Amino acid sequence: MALIEVKDLYKIFGPNPKRAIPLIKEGKSKKEIKKETGCTIAINDASFEIHRKETFVVMGLSGSGKSTFIRCLNRLIKPTAGQILIDGVDIVKMDSEQLRELRRYKMSMVFQHFGLLPHRNVVNNVEFGLELGGMEKTERREKAMEAIKLVGLEGFEFSLPSELSGGMQQRVGLARALANDAEILLMDEAFSALDPLIRAQMQDELLDLQDKMHKTIIFITHDLDEALKIGDRIAILGPDGRIRQIGVPEDILSNPADNYVKEFVQNVDRTKTITAGSIKQSCPVLNSSKDGPKAALHLMEKHSKSYAYLVDSQRLLKGIIHIEDVIELKKKKENDLSTIVRHDFYTTTPDTAIADLLGTALQTKHPIVVINEENKFLGIVSREMIIAEVNEGVDESDTPTVFSEILEETETLENE
Amino acid sequence: MNRIREIFDIGAGFENIIEWLTEEADWLFDFIALVVEGFLEGVNWLFHFPPALVMIGLFSLLAWRVAGKGVALFTLIGFLLILYMGYWSETMDTLSLVFSAVIFGLLIGLPLGIWASRSDSAWKIMRPVLDFMQTLPAFVYLIPAVLLFKLGPVPGVIATLIFSLPPVVRLTNLGIRQVPLEIREACRAFGATPKQMLIKAEIPVALPTIMAGVNQTIMLALSMVVISGMIGAGGLGNVVLKGITQLKIDMGFEGGICIVILAIFLDRVTQAFTTKDKS
Ligand SMILES: Nc1ncnc2c1ncn2[C@@H]1O[C@H](COP(=O)(O)OP(=O)(O)OP(=O)(O)O)[C@@H](O)[C@H]1O
Ligand SMILES: [Mg+2]
Numbered sequence: 095m096a097l098i099e100v101k102d103l104y105k106i107f108g109p110n111p112k113r114a115i116p117l118i119k120e121g122k123s124k125k126e127i128k129k130e131t132g133c134t135i136a137i138n139d140a141s142f143e144i145h146r147k148e149t150f151v152v153m154g155l156s157g158s159g160k161s162t163f164i165r166c167l168n169r170l171i172k173p174t175a176g177q178i179l180i181d182g183v184d185i186v187k188m189d190s191e192q193l194r195e196l197r198r199y200k201m202s203m204v205f206q207h208f209g210l211l212p213h214r215n216v217v218n219n220v221e222f223g224l225e226l227g228g229m230e231k232t233e234r235r236e237k238a239m240e241a242i243k244l245v246g247l248e249g250f251e252f253s254l255p256s257e258l259s260g261g262m263q264q265r266v267g268l269a270r271a272l273a274n275d276a277e278i279l280l281m282d283e284a285f286s287a288l289d290p291l292i293r294a295q296m297q298d299e300l301l302d303l304q305d306k307m308h309k310t311i312i313f314i315t316h317d318l319d320e321a322l323k324i325g326d327r328i329a330i331l332g333p334d335g336r337i338r339q340i341g342v343p344e345d346i347l348s349n350p351a352d353n354y355v356k357e358f359v360q361n362v363d364r365t366k367t368i369t370a371g372s373i374k375q376s377c378p379v380l381n382s383s384k385d386g387p388k389a390a391l392h393l394m395e396k397h398s399k400s401y402a403y404l405v406d407s408q409r410l411l412k413g414i415i416h417i418e419d420v421i422e423l424k425k426k427k428e429n430d431l432s433t434i435v436r437h438d439f440y441t442t443t444p445d446t447a448i449a450d451l452l453g454t455a456l457q458t459k460h461p462i463v464v465i466n467e468e469n470k471f472l473g474i475v476s477r478e479m480i481i482a483e484v485n486e487g488v489d490e491s492d493t494p495t496v497f498s499e500i501l502e503e504t505e506t507l508e509n510e
Numbered sequence: 511m512n513r514i515r516e517i518f519d520i521g522a523g524f525e526n527i528i529e530w531l532t533e534e535a536d537w538l539f540d541f542i543a544l545v546v547e548g549f550l551e552g553v554n555w556l557f558h559f560p561p562a563l564v565m566i567g568l569f570s571l572l573a574w575r576v577a578g579k580g581v582a583l584f585t586l587i588g589f590l591l592i593l594y595m596g597y598w599s600e601t602m603d604t605l606s607l608v609f610s611a612v613i614f615g616l617l618i619g620l621p622l623g624i625w626a627s628r629s630d631s632a633w634k635i636m637r638p639v640l641d642f643m644q645t646l647p648a649f650v651y652l653i654p655a656v657l658l659f660k661l662g663p664v665p666g667v668i669a670t671l672i673f674s675l676p677p678v679v680r681l682t683n684l685g686i687r688q689v690p691l692e693i694r695e696a697c698r699a700f701g702a703t704p705k706q707m708l709i710k711a712e713i714p715v716a717l718p719t720i721m722a723g724v725n726q727t728i729m730l731a732l733s734m735v736v737i738s739g740m741i742g743a744g745g746l747g748n749v750v751l752k753g754i755t756q757l758k759i760d761m762g763f764e765g766g767i768c769i770v771i772l773a774i775f776l777d778r779v780t781q782a783f784t785t786k787d788k789s
Contacts, residue, residue: 202700203696227701270700
């Protein structure tokens with residue numbers, strides 16, 4: 095069962111909002127309904143599921159209803175119609191006491207402008223949620239300290255928020271949300287107020303934290319690059335408050351559901367979203383436990399290369415072998431390839447964006463080897479492959495022009 | 511015209527109301543007078559009991575802790591001057607009147623301000639009343655106070671607390687309404703009850719603004735307490751009044767200096783609270 099199930103959800107702001115629903119079903123537009131009834135449609139017939147432990151990103155332009163949606167999940171906003179089931183329980187029907195329980199123990203939230211209490215220092219802010227739940231002082235202090243450590247704010251426990259930079263303030267916001275150990279983390283444009291460098295850093299740290307903690311994260315953003323980087327799945331909201339597409343990042347990029355999504359996706363910097371893992375090629379390798387010089391020469395000859403990669407029987411990477419060393423080895427009548435391996439080549443992990451590989455790829459004559467954390471050989475990425483990918487997203491009309499063509503053009507213009 | 515005045519005699523109408531109040535509700539006013547008098551006596555004793563030099567030391571220490579060296583030095587010299595001029599007892603009388611009126615004023619004003627911040631309809635009613643209260647000249651408050659509570663310090667305190675009420679109500683309301691939406695949302699998102707939100711977030715965040723209201727209320731109270739000298743409230747008001755009515759220029763001037771010293775002391779010390787919390 096999915097952790098969160100949203101069924102036929104509507105949120106309409108304005109006087110007597112329920113009467114707008116039949117109008118929506120008649121197919122009238124957001125504008126027409128606004129004119130007719132004075133109601134604003136923020137969420138329009140949303141139905142989908144959020145799985146346990148996934149990072150679900152909701153994105154859309156300003157005013158598309160993202161904040162409204164995330165606030166429905168913890169009922170800061172009451173939906174106009176529909177159901178939101180969390181572990182099978184409909185939270186739309188909960189009374190205020192049940193909602194407080196839900197908010198204290200089941201979900202917590204990180205805000206765009208941090209929402210910290212200015213008169214409380216860092217620890218006191220972090221333990222705020224625990225304090226509301228009535229946890230005893232020493233216990234909540236301990237948990238707050240753990241959360242502070244998790245977000246890397248040690249040493250700032252007793253600073254006031256106003257003494258911290260934006261990035262650090264948001265770490266406090268994050269620590270506060272982590273402190274109560276809630277299963278669900280709601281993040282409304284949590285990094286949008288930060289400058290780009292800090293923002294990228296916070297994204298990386300969130301990914302690291304998620305690797306360790308496995309929360310269910312609902313992350314709102316209006317930035318597609320951020321969505322692609324963080325999201326396991328992405329939902330794209332249209333300007334009418336309707337969900338246009340839900341899918342894994344790859345899916346959204348390669349099969350946009352409609353023109354709206356397509357336009358949205360066009361502006362992505364491909365080099366930042368395509369990773370080494372997604373373009374890597376497999377290549378034949380030598381196995382140190384069974385292959386000798388003869389097999390090595392045969393392999394290199396067959397692929398017309400002057401080198402080959404050596405792995406062990408678990409496919410863990412040992413290094414690179416050059417043809418001249420193999421010939422030496424053969425002359426000496428020795429068999430062990432691992433005595434001649436070299437280590438002077440580049441490796442990368444599968445989730446590295448190709449933008450980060452380009453510089454290295456242009457310098458080195460060997461391909462870059464893709465390995466995982468255990469050094470397992472996954473494939474290679476060559477300079478040619480990276481350039482081909484970069485080229486894919488290039489708009490033909492913006493590419494440089496050969497000078498002779500320009501001269502020809504001016505000549506014909508003059509002749510006219 | 512005269513016929514109309516006979517039918518709608520405003521002055522007589524007011525007299526009737528006061529008469530009715532003093533006859534039918536005198537137990538209520540007696541009770542209020544009793545409470546105020548008891549409190550005032552206690553406060554009076556508190557300010558008069560320690561020797562003047564000890565009090566001056568305490569005031570200076572307080573000024574030093576909350577407002578810094580300069581204000582402390584001013585307090586020391588100022589109060590020594592008061593003592594030297596021989597108005598110590600009157601100054602302490604005035605201070606007790608101000609203190610009592612402000613305490614009662616806050617007991618009424620803070621809850622009113624909080625209520626106004628929570629309910630638009632309550633604020634809609636309170637606002638014109640506060641506006642009206644602030645346009646009336648100070649003397650006007652003396653009339654019902656005298657009629658309902660006779661002469662002396664008690665009607666002085668009552669007139670003062672009503673006169674000085676508006677700023678604290680206004681600024682409490684304003685301060686709480688200005689608490690950023692995200693802070694409220696954060697409170698609710700972490701499961702705060704409305705009471706927890708008020709105590710742990712809204713009031714502390716609004717505190718500098720509320721303290722600005724308290725500061726204004728104290729200053730208004732001081733000015734009113736002096737005016738209540740006219741209805742026998744005692745203290746420095748009496749001194750100034752005597753100076754005016756008996757043409758004793760020296761007395762009026764010295765009383766004035768004492769009031770200014772007290773005013774600066776109260777203003778600087780309470781203002782320090784409004785700025786200290788912001789930094
Ligand atoms: N309290 C409200 N009363 C009336 N209309 C509202 C209210 N809150 C939001 N709306 C409207 O609902 C729509 C969705 O707003 P919402 O704040 O959810 O958008 P958003 O996607 O979060 O935008 P942004 O990127 O600017 O934060 C907008 O048209 C907005 O004007
Ligand atoms: Mg928003």
